[in-house]
Amino acid sequence: MHKPRKEMIAETRAKLIAAARHAFGTTGYAEASMDDFTASAGLTRGALYHHFGDKKGLLQAVIAEIDGEMAARVNEVAARAPTRWLHFVDECTTYIEMALEPEIQRIMFRDGPAVLGDPAQWPNANACIASMTSHLTTLQEEGVVVSSLDPETASRLINGASSQAAQRIANSNDPEATSKKVVTAFKQLLEGLLRRPGPQPN
Amino acid sequence: MHKPRKEMIAETRAKLIAAARHAFGTTGYAEASMDDFTASAGLTRGALYHHFGDKKGLLQAVIAEIDGEMAARVNEVAARAPTRWLHFVDECTTYIEMALEPEIQRIMFRDGPAVLGDPAQWPNANACIASMTSHLTTLQEEGVVVSSLDPETASRLINGASSQAAQRIANSNDPEATSKKVVTAFKQLLEGLLRRPGPQPN
DNA sequence: CTATTCACATACGTTGCGTATGCCAATTGA
């Protein structure tokens, strides 16, 4: 017995996910041929259908993997940062930075929602949002952020803005410059969450 | 000569767009069969390819039409509202309301971006953003909004948040309640744009 | 050592897109 059975199975699963992730991230979900990228992993569609049911199922698996990685990266940055509020801001900007990577942008923000629907309804891919939500809750309890808003709702809105932010930077012909503008505007929006001596609009 | 030629042509174009719009809005772009919805318009794919080149071209035409309608509706609401700032806020919330309609959500915010890429790069579908941008610019000149941010960038971010807002409401099992929460959070974010005696985060 | 399971491959049918081609009505010009 050279290799245990379970190991081999897990290995092919991993190979399929890796191959699909690459294909989805570069070619795009709709344009990625299952025959092609399964072959690039030394397998056939037979394995794919056996493990994931269909193309969508494989996409879900890819998304779950990426989501886990993103959450890990956010939590990493989370540790440092002097104040809770700045911590939260860093969390958001880290999110934007990650969204700059073509693979993440394509799979998590474009093809994913188009194929699987509202990300908020995804079963196993909301680690980042959960983290942001809990931090927002704490900030509310500490009186830093206005208490009138629902944390998860706010997180989702910020998330939407982040995704736009990333796209704007990514598609710019001068990413450096636009990055500055985008992050400035983004932080400005975030300040709306802060509790403060209320100024009135006129 | 019962009907002028040009009229007939425009008519088939309109029929194709209408049929596609309905199919894309309900079935979804990828799942909508060109044979099916051209047949439902009493035509064939021949007409489609003649007028729009391919499926994507037809989607572009549909999007251009919807964008025009959305801009018109926003401008309608634009007229009233006591102050410029509230006008701007109304503009945003109207945008959210429109994004609640399944057809708009599906075509403009999900399938559209997935198939055609970043909406900011769409040639003929940015009327709403343009309107918001110009209003933001005016508000800056009047000193209502902080001057440090780029108007179009801010518009895009808000746009992203709006789309998330709409999705959250649309997918809720209690749309009334979540609508309140979402709009509250959204307006809170918008306040971040207001110029005010600066409070410091701690 | 036999039987059974199951991971994965192969083979097939179906669907849907894009292109090449054909046809017929409407315009154009003399």
Place this chain on the structure above:
DNA sequence: TCAATTGGCATACGCAACGTATGTGAATAG
């Protein structure tokens, strides 16, 4: 008024990709 031509749209074909049904061989169980 009558050819000639344009072009709007349909028909026919080929191809690629998905999903399913079936087959096979190796590992495990009894």
